[in-house]
Ligand SMILES: [Zn+2]
């Protein structure tokens with residue numbers, strides 16, 4: 233369809249009369265705009281529901297291999313690897329950072345400055361493109377605090393650190409674009425499912441139309457956001473004396489992001505070539521046209537059905553259907569929790585008995601001789 237094969241997936245709760253949750257998959261258009269690919273209404277967010285949604289999603293992808301960027305609750309974790317392959321599952325880095333941050337808070341390290349430094353080190357680890365830079369950043373974290381470094385090592389960096397993730401993910405590491413979709417759909421969440429879908433369709437068509445016409449304003453072969461990134465790389469490029477082969481760069485930026493890195497820009501300038509010849513086609517205006525060239529198939533219309541005895545429906549041709557029931561929502565017992573459930577890797581705070589200085593027990597289980 234033209235979009236890069238990277239899907240950001242997220243969910244939100246529905247607060248309309250039927251409750252339940254909305255799961256959705258978003259892709260990027262040629263200029264990093266939000267392109268809603270699929271959404272599904274489910275009763276809750278358990279393994280079966282996620283599996284159902286991801287399986288349907290896989291069905292519309294026509295066998296194309298895709299990268300799935302997704303937070304990692306247990307339910308999602310196994311369904312993604314079963315359906316799309318474990319190596320194609322990227323963990324949303326924003327969520328990883330949040331979990332790292334709450335792990336940091338449990339370490340009893342005081343001072344805001346320390347936390348800022350720790351998060352900066354984590355950024356360096358995550359955004360390093362080369363193994364050598366990853367290792368250097370990791371060593372720094374080891375010196376900073378061994379426990380934090382252990383946390384990183386134990387929390388599968390191969391799913392969220394750029395140098396460790398082996399598939400090309402076009403420099404996309406978070407589900408932020410899905411988050412924008414969530415905000416965009418805020419009003420619809422309070423409606424019934426049917427109204428939600430109708431409102432969504434209306435809004436979606438208007439948005440797709442705007443984006444489709446948006447290419448008229450593109451001043452070059454690529455969109456404004458892509459152009460800005462490209463210009464930045466061109467500005468950073470220093471004159472060069474050695475002429476490398478122009479198919480990849482050892483800094484990996486070109487291969488990973490699809491846009492020529494400053495080094496390649498320097499070479500292109502020296503050769504007096506056109507920089508647009510070196511941009512991946514997925515950023516070009518022709519791709520944008522392709523992405524928005526699709527058409528909605530109108531839903532087949534029916535004559536209004538009659539409600540019959542025994543809660544069945546009868547359409548104009550006399551066919552009888554079971555009547556549509558609202559989705560089953562399993563509401564967990566007790567009051568709804570206020571705080572977000574952390575991903576699976578959270579650790580319990582170790583208890584500590586102050587009199588013997590022992591860890592892992594309190595007064596009732598203490599066997600140590602007291603001073
Ligand atoms: Zn480079």
Ligand SMILES: [Zn+2]
Pocket residue numbers: 585588589590593594597598599600
């Ligand atoms: Zn003790």
